[in-house]
Amino acid sequence: MRQNPSFAMTDVPEIRRIVHGHPWATLVSATDDGLVASHYPVLLEEGRDDLTVVGHVGKPDDLVHGLGQRELLIVLQGPHGYITPRWYGEGKAVPTWNFVSVHLSGVPELLSPQENLAVLDRLVAHFENLAEDPRLMWERPNDAAFVERLEAGTVGFRLTPTKVLAKRKLSQNRPDEVVETIVAGLAADGPYRNPALADEMRRAQETRRAARETAR
Template sequence: MYIPEYFQMETDFIYQSIEENPFSILVSNHQGEMIATHLPLLLSENKQTLVGHFAKPNPQGLSNGKEVLSIFSGPHCYISPSWYETERAVPTWNFTAVHVKGILNIVKDPLKIHESLLNLIKRFEAKDSKYKIDSVDSNYIEGLKKGIVPFEIKITNMEGKQKLSQNHSVERRNLVISNLELLPGENEKAIASLMRKDLNQ
């Protein structure tokens, strides 16, 4: 990923971005063809691996021992030049994104597989949810497990980009923030918040 120095994301924010935007695009090379899967990936507690699973028929399940690329997209939005203090400007797009490379390894340990599935449910199910996987018929769960390919990705490289108008003046960045905060979209408000936080550092 091309990252000018002023758009470089710090390591702590890379981890935060992965945790806040876990639905990723996992890319690998299969028989000379680039293929991708959209799926959630969780960062391990020690921040050394990403954990997830494929549907068994997915050809990416054959990527055992191979390098893969995981792409995590954060908030993003259009930036109008009409918000600037000058007419000598063009449109652009502000965004955050993280790329993680690593070696994919298929997990076969039943305990690790079960733990990874529990962690997914714990991460995404509402705290007051009535759903409890322990109350689901165990034979049904074991049958479903046969239809997935659990894996871990040993992280070898991470890079993050946060393009938040850092290459513009403080005056212009404040104008952009003010205009984004007037818009109803969640992405626009999230980018405005990140821009304000970056200005206040």
């Protein structure tokens, strides 16, 4: 991902917010046989305030990626969507795509079976607790033997990134009135409705305004 200083996202709490809210990740490795990509959810590590993430892969993806032996790139995609040129006014314009993306890279640490079980338990709870009647990993009809067999088919990892690249391209290069038009278009009913992207643009716009006020 090519970085643009105008779109750079460097605030760690903001990056953590994106990782927490959009845990479905693409894992990319460069192997002797070429690039390989897999798709798994990741979670921020508990008890830390950095960008360390934990996750798992199903066997034999650990061998395919050389997990723990070479650099792993984790790509997370926040809100994104199409921006029609009609929102730019009557002048010449072409469409674009607004997005928020986070790239975390480093050599992951492999987890013990006990650590992996704890991460799998957290992962299930992370999504099941959205429901009023969550079905957690250790609850019946599951039993310990069943859960442990499932764990044995996976490999857990922890990645503390040595490189972080985060980008928030949300029309920051446009005048405030154009941004407001885009946000209104994304929030309205129609073919380009995208409330999540509209909310993310509002957040970025508020940050820009606060920075301008501070600079005065």
